[in-house]
Amino acid sequence: MTARRTAVPADAAQLIVLTRFLRDFWAAEALAPPKMQTFELALEEIFMNIVTHGSRPGGTLLVEVSLNLSAESVAMTVEDDGPEFDPLSLQPPDVTASLADRRVGGLGVFLVRKIMDSVSYARIEGRNQLRMSKRLDG
């Protein structure tokens, strides 16, 4: 099992740093490229949610991302030190709504739940922790 971890401030300009971290991991482990895009998408959605909605009086949040490779799957954990917030509690969008009525809120998290095999939230030691995993075969 291989694991890597990095941390960046919750600033939109840092997404590129996290994306590079993900790509480096993929290249180092010689994993198949199609699944990388799934993780890139999940990373953008979850990180940008924290950038947009997470805040703390008097400072920027710190976001920690870790990647774990096991025999059949990759797990990605995104943690932040902001106030308790479970993104999985967001109301899913009505994907059958018409063009005029369609709302965009909650779409990012909805997509993450669809593209990952499992997504779970935990509040651990004053931190929000979102754990996602996806099998590499299927």
Place this chain on the structure above:
Amino acid sequence: MKLRIEELAEVTYVVPEGRLDFDAAPGFQEAVERVLGGAGKSLAPVIIDGTGLEYVSSAGLRAFLLAARAAQRSGIPFALCALQPAVREVFELSGFSRIIPVHADRASALAQTQQGRA
């Protein structure tokens, strides 16, 4: 992301190349709305050719949604075509392929949008 606009007599193709993420989405939306505004009274269809579109996030979907609404308000046929598999998957999972027409290629997109006006 790069954006190419091909303005023909009967249709305008918008050809995005690269990644439509949170960073690129506002500029893309603005560019498409400018094209829609420029269509003026001709009401020629605007078709997004996704051949070179590698990645779309929810921020990109939002740009498509707002552009499609702007087109609808102006009475301009609006459609997508030639989406790469990963991008098409995002459109399908999000239900966006039900509210914005997605076609296999330029020819079928043009045929369908012209038929819709007849």
